Amino acid sequence: MSVQFNSFRDQAGNAAYAPQFTSDNYNVQLAESIAQSLTVPSNFNQWVAVFSFDPGLRIFVANNTTATVPGSSFAQSASQLNPGARVVNAGDVLSFITPDVSAFITVSFYAKPF
DSSP: OOOBOOEEEOTTSOEEEOOOOOSOEEEEEEETTOOEEEEOOSSSSEEEEEEEEOTTOOOEEEESSOOOOOOSSOOOOSOEESOOEEEEETTOEEEEEOSSSEEEEEEEEEEOOO
């Protein structure tokens, strides 16, 4: 079952959230330097994508373009290292790549309520 992403303020006024489990989960095992892609589900217009990675590994994620591993000097890039959560649209294509030998990824989608 799809679940809405709910955030709230705790007693100290800090932003906090504790999402329910969702059935909109996707898992993959990446191999070194081989990009994998995932299309965002289309049963809601916008989602909050929550990414979970193996601790200590480097996963680069890009939206609607192929993720790349950076080189040895600064350059502009659409790829982000180990993002936590991002707002995405239905039909977006997320791309994942790692320079590590192997990496497990879970992406959990929550319907964006606002």
